[in-house]
């Protein structure tokens with residue numbers, strides 16, 4: 001794996017190898033190994049043009065646990081704020097001999113643009129681009145589901161919320177479909193459902209009660225107001241009534257169904273606190289798995305043979 005910009009068309013064997021490697025990282029950490037030296041001498045740059053708590057911190061932690069040097073590029077204090085072009089920033093940073101750039105950007109396709117314009121052998125890892133892809137989130141969600149429900153072929157997974165603007169939904173669908181999940185249900189109000197040409201292998205629902213019935217995993221999504229047009233905006237109280245996950249709705253899902261959310265949560269808008277903090281919630285487990293998945297990705301791309 002040279003770059004990681006999307007999970008679309010990634011072979012099942014590659015995804016499984018990354019998940020197995022994440023489990024090996026988790027086991028190593030569980031046995032007290034706080035630091036491996038697989039990436040000693042490597043330098044990784046976090047280049048985040050959008051805010052992040054989980055992804056940025058876990059990439060940094062993952063890189064440090066593998067022995068790499070990490071630079072967190074501060075956009076606000078960089079020459080980007082003086083109008084420097086993205087590609088000039090890229091070439092300037094490459095001249096400092098980086099091994100990998102972890103990039104988040106509001107414009108879909110930016111990581112692939114960096115791959116095309118890079119002049120050195122730097123690896124590019126997508127940490128979320130617009131509404132297009134968030135591949136490490138897709139992997140960590142697949143890992144979280146696999147830990148509890150390894151029989152992917154028999155699973156029903158519902159993804160509910162602002163699907164239209166969600167890079168997480170797209171990467172989750174790509175990962176789960178590659179791993180053999182045949183029953184993937186997307187649920188959203190019509191204004192927040194992507195066009196038919198996107199995510200063609202999923203069933204589509206506007207009625208959440210119908211979509212959630214019998215589901216083995218329920219992945220809730222945040223309303224992404226920062227990406228919405230005026231016509232997409234929802235009345236929040238009305239939205240929770242129709243698309244919020246509360247205990248009544250969760251009872252319609254399969255017994256002990258997994259409750260997931262990539263974060264950050266909007267409590268009382270897409271999920272009740274009772275459910276988010278309840279016994280079926282895997283939300284913090286997702287966060288923990290994020291570190292191991294990112295360790296696996298970095299090791300796969302940058303470890304010397």
Ligand code: CP
Nearest residue numbers: 052053054055262263
């Ligand atoms: N899930 C996720 O991408 O969270 P952050 O925006 O906090 O990184």
